[in-house]
Amino acid sequence: MKVGELYIGKSWSAFGSSPALYLGEDIIERSDGRKIINYAFWVDGKRVLADRSLISYLEPLTSS
Numbered sequence: 001m002k003v004g005e006l007y008i009g010k011s012w013s014a015f016g017s018s019p020a021l022y023l024g025e026d027i028i029e030r031s032d033g034r035k036i037i038n039y040a041f042w043v044d045g046k047r048v049l050a051d052r053s054l055i056s057y058l059e060p061l062t063s064s
Contacts, residue, residue: 005060007019007020007058007060008061009057019043021042021043023041023042023047024040026040037052039051
């Protein structure tokens, strides 16, 4: 995934049919030192976080 690319859900998606602009990784470091990697998107005027399970349901709208 590349920052600035548009994505859309190819079947079920938490984003519905709205295009989602990929903003990059959003890493949370827990108090025990474990890092949790989420992915930030801009959807319908809101910043939305997704975990890796959603990524397989997205396909790029823009070509690189």
